[in-house]
Amino acid sequence: MSATKPNRLSSRFRITRVYMLTGAGFLGVCWFFMILAAESLSRGRWIDSYLLAAVHLFVIGYAMVVVHGAMLQIVPVAFQGRLYSIRLGYVQYALIVLGAVALPLGFLVHMWRITAVGGLLLILSTGFLLWNLGQTLRTLKKKAEALLIAAAFPFFFINVLLGVAMSLGRFPAGGNTLPLHMMSGIVGWFTTLIILISPRLMSFFVSSRYKGLRKSGPGILVLAGMAAVLAGEALEAGAGSAASEGISAAGWILYLVGYAWVLVDLYRHFRHRRRREVEWVLKWILGGLYGGWPVMAAWAIASSGSLQENWAASGLLLSLFGFLQWNISAYMAKILPFLRWMGRYGHHAAKDPSEQAPALHEMMPRKMTIAALTGSAAAAVLLALGTGLGRGALTVSGAAMGTAAWALYGLALTIMYRR
Numbered sequence: 001m002s003a004t005k006p007n008r009l010s011s012r013f014r015i016t017r018v019y020m021l022t023g024a025g026f027l028g029v030c031w032f033f034m035i036l037a038a039e040s041l042s043r044g045r046w047i048d049s050y051l052l053a054a055v056h057l058f059v060i061g062y063a064m065v066v067v068h069g070a071m072l073q074i075v076p077v078a079f080q081g082r083l084y085s086i087r088l089g090y091v092q093y094a095l096i097v098l099g100a101v102a103l104p105l106g107f108l109v110h111m112w113r114i115t116a117v118g119g120l121l122l123i124l125s126t127g128f129l130l131w132n133l134g135q136t137l138r139t140l141k142k143k144a145e146a147l148l149i150a151a152a153f154p155f156f157f158i159n160v161l162l163g164v165a166m167s168l169g170r171f172p173a174g175g176n177t178l179p180l181h182m183m184s185g186i187v188g189w190f191t192t193l194i195i196l197i198s199p200r201l202m203s204f205f206v207s208s209r210y211k212g213l214r215k216s217g218p219g220i221l222v223l224a225g226m227a228a229v230l231a232g233e234a235l236e237a238g239a240g241s242a243a244s245e246g247i248s249a250a251g252w253i254l255y256l257v258g259y260a261w262v263l264v265d266l267y268r269h270f271r272h273r274r275r276r277e278v279e280w281v282l283k284w285i286l287g288g289l290y291g292g293w294p295v296m297a298a299w300a301i302a303s304s305g306s307l308q309e310n311w312a313a314s315g316l317l318l319s320l321f322g323f324l325q326w327n328i329s330a331y332m333a334k335i336l337p338f339l340r341w342m343g344r345y346g347h348h349a350a351k352d353p354s355e356q357a358p359a360l361h362e363m364m365p366r367k368m369t370i371a372a373l374t375g376s377a378a379a380a381v382l383l384a385l386g387t388g389l390g391r392g393a394l395t396v397s398g399a400a401m402g403t404a405a406w407a408l409y410g411l412a413l414t415i416m417y418r419r
């Protein structure tokens with residue numbers, strides 16, 4: 001008995017590490033293709049194979065792989081229950097990795113059917129994740145909170161179905177198909193998930209006398225807002241009336257109000273925290289969350305069609321490589337050392353307190369991680385400026401800087417692993 005329990009425990013910590021390290025690997029490949037795509041970006045050639053490959057390696061290979069891996073850990077831990085099946089988690093892993101490879105491969109070899117197959121693999125993988133989390137839900141103490149997070153999944157399915165349709169040369173919402181695809185993926189799926197999960201995670205990481213982080217109001221606003229934005233865009237594709245524009249605009253207002261509400265709640269949570277010190281990495285996560293609001297507001301303006309194409313693309317790059325990358329990497333810098341520490345020292349430290357285990361918050365080298373985070377944000381700004389202004393020198397240096405920041409982040413992870 002006592003031999004199998006720690007084993008099972010450490011395999012629970014291992015599975016998310018496997019996902020996260022794979023995601024970090026895909027991010028490196030993404031930056032490599034970004035270097036090749038940099039020239040096209042500055043010339044406004046959006047449908048470039050390298051660009052499409054880089055974008056999808058980022059959103060699927062990096063962001064989605066890391067987020068799905070995190071969910072297998074966060075849902076049982078933050079909502080208090082037990083993960084249903086680790087084995088299922090690895091089946092889902094195999095499918096998502098195959099999907100993440102097939103998607104860019106299809107773009108690169110100009111066989112978009114391969115991309116479509118990649119999309120189907122992702123649907124299957126997400127189906128397994130939902131089944132696994134659905135079974136886990138039965139054991140959770142905080143079921144309602146967990147269910148709210150599941151409400152973001154339909155936006156991913158809209159995104160992937162539109163992606164598969166476009167790969168097969170079909171555009172169900174006409175000229176609005178690509179904007180709908182991008183918005184449901186970047187804002188509807190990733191940003192919404194970050195907004196929904198962050199209050200739960202922060203109330204788990206930091207104890208506070210403020211209890212407002214657990215309310216569902218802001219989450220519901222954000223979800224309703226996103227549904228309205230997408231409905232407005234879809235209607236516009238059909239009739240193109242002032243009413244559809246109004247629905248989209250109202251949706252954006254709801255979304256941004258819900259997001260701002262979360263930020264105010266986080267501020268109050270930290271103000272009334274029980275311990276004075278705040279772990280350094282949490283400050284960087286908060287920085288990413290606060291910085292995301294103006295980026296989303298810029299998206300709202302860009303999607304109203306009032307910006308030139310190059311500046312709209314510029315905003316898109318800032319949301320992906322600036323906002324999303326920052327948030328995901330900062331959360332990873334918090335979660336991964338914990339998983340590594342628990343896997344390596346957790347049981348021994350409990351059994352034998354004399355064992356010299358490093359302090360958890362010292363596992364990740366602080367300066368190097370901060371340099372990597374700010375470096376990748378600066379890279380995103382360069383990419384965005386180069387795209388907006390049409391300057392190849394800027395996009396190329398942005399891609400080079402992003403690659404260097406990725407290498408630095410990888411080094412920080414390696415050092416953490418050796419501690």
Ligand code: HEM
Pocket residue numbers: 046047048051052055056059060103115116118119120122159160162163164166167178181182185186189316
């Ligand atoms: C969260 C996930 C996703 C996000 C955020 C996303 C985002 C994007 C973005 C930003 C573009 C424009 C890139 C450019 O102009 O160079 C794009 C294009 C495209 N995406 Fe995705 N994507 C996602 C998932 C998928 C999936 C799963 C598929 C599946 C097959 C897919 C298929 C496509 C296709 C075919 C295009 C090109 C459309 C065209 O040129 O007409 N995407 N996507």
